[in-house]
Amino acid sequence: MVNKPVAAGGDGMITPSMAAGDPPRGQKCEEEMFIGRRRSRTTTLLVTGIAAATLAACGSGDSGESSSDAELVILVHSNAPTDAVLEQISRDFEAENPGVTVRLDTVPTDQYTTTLNSRMAAGAADIVEGDTVQPLPGYIEGVPEHSFVEGVQAGNYVDLTDQEWLDRFFPDTIEDMQIEDSTWAVPTGSTVVNGIYYNIDLFDEHGIDVPRTWSEFVAAGETFQEAGVTPLLLGGSERWPVGLPNLGLIHSTYPDLAELDEALWTNPEVLLEDEAISVLEKLRTLYSLAQDNFAGVSYETLPAEFAAGNAAMLPDGSWSAPVIEDAGPDFEFGYFPLPGSENPAQNVFGYKPEFVFSVPSNAENTELATQWLEFYSRPDNYSAFIEASGFLPLQPDVESTAFVAGLGDELERMTPQWETFHHGNELAGEYTPFYFEGLAPMGRFDDPDELAQRIYDDWTAGLEAAEVS
Known part of the structure; x- marks a missing residue:
């Protein structure tokens, strides 16, 4: 949000699956509330942590239904170019996995955190937007860690470290995203903000x-x-x-x-x-x-x-x-x-990491979620994602769009932007x-x-x- 924002906002509408009255999948936790702390507006508005006790009450984190008869729910902020390509990738995933249905729920950027908090508390999403934040540096005292870091430390996300397909991305990209030497998120790309x-x-x-x-x-x-x-x-x-x-x-x-x-x-x-x-x-x-x-x-x-x-x-x-x-x-x-x-x-140019995918540990279909992430990360699918999104690619064998390639030497000079470094209070x-x-x-x-x-x-x-x- 920077994120965007993050990416450009959507059409101001919640998708039909997000409409009032649509019940969450799985067990619903009554009288439980997850309240997140938002990052700055121009960065990605991303998921915050959930208390471990809430997770224990809301779901087991098992794969749930068999992969041959399951609904995989992906929750992201709305952005027309990425919405369209993620829908196509999901349809292709369904074709490769008969019986599986993928539901892509998109939410306007300014409503994403609130929606995400309630969905995660209810165990009602299998893939969500994570974060690229790191634990606080030593010069900051007296304030809590970013809540995604807290969520990782509380066991609220699936550890993806041993997934071999992560090797498709630049090693530095994966390493820079790690918390406590483990990987909790899968990248999409990076973008210029200024x-x-x-x-x-x-x-x-x-x-x-x-x-x-x-x-x-x-x-x-x-x-x-x-x-x-x-x-x-x-x-x-x-x-x-x-x-x-x-x-x-x-x-x-x-x-x-x-x-x-x-x-x-x-x-x-x-x-x-x-x-x-x-x-x-x-x-x-x-x-x-x-x-x-x-x-x-x-x-x-x-x-x-x-x-x-x-x-x-x-x-x-x-x-x-x-x-x-x-x-x-x-x-x-x-x-x-x-x-x-x-x-x-x-x-x-100043650049920032774009939104990333994480798997809640209380999701109904954690195994199927990692299968979808592997499918998305395949070079042909990731190339399609980069072409549609306009992001800067984070896989070595994937070409940039004509627009990005046309920036030429300016890309060699670009550096991380302010919100990559700034710690709010x-x-x-x-x-x-x-x-x-x-x-x-x-x-x-x-x-x-x-x-x-x-x-x-x-x-x-x-x-x-x-x-x-």
Whole structure:
């Protein structure tokens, strides 16, 4: 969510299988509640842990029905390109396994965590979205582990370490995802979060080169404004998509993001320094280049608007390339990293792991779930997934899409984005570090200095609470 988000959100509808009144499969646990802690909006909204006692009451974790007569339920956030290819992979899996039915339940990104919590508490899903988080570093004290880590430690997920088919993925990818030297999730791919799609014809028509510095980017936007062309499209209705360019500004401003995360926990005054305030100032400028009333515009409408030629640029993740291509098959567009600084060497793509698959240990069909994951990971099926999703592939023998391949040398320069390093603090207030939703028109602050002070106050209150918790 970054995730997305994570990937682009769905159609705002729960699938029929998620409608009210649809009973969960298996034993239903009454008066049990699983409440998760959400990650930042632009990362994947992923499953959180369940108390071991709840799991014991809800299911045995056995394979349940025989693989020849079973329904496998997969629960993921909705995203049109990945929904379609996962449906096709599931139909092919059914053909190879007569008697098996695969039900793909997709849920809008902003509803995923709530739905997932209740489904897992009831043992009503066999494959869900896991996480790639790691245990907390030593400089963080007084706050609980991320709840996916807690869930792993409580035995709430199936250990996939011994599955030989994991060798199809890059070894470093699997190793980086491990918790306590074991594998609990299967990757899908990675995506760029801080890119800017641009209309090639409009750039050519107005004599504008791809900007490589912040001043060049602003100048390009102002040139378009003076010509009566909307420079940027933003969709603020769902809130999180507006955070994508904010991630780009952070990425360009701070060369060492791991160092920045540690500083937030050990020297929070960094939030009042010039670099932090400059991020908010640049974000205000970027807002001024967007279409009118963008705070109320749905993110879902932007790819089609962009493909129709209604703006020069669209800040969005690389996952939207297939959607733009579908919206305008003859539309020519490019993609460059948001240049948030005056140093071109720092203005590079930032990438993140995309959503991952995990198997709850209380699922009815754990064995069948691992069979589906093996089927998905086969190079021909995984290639189809990559082609449809637009993700960067994580298997050595799988080619990137034409769009990704066209990014060329920029892919060699890209580095992990901010949310890969940042550890939030649930004890802090609403105004988290670099809180883009606090700046008008998304929020109530017009002055970046005042917003920075509020961010500092909320964050330090959380640090103080952690010290006494």
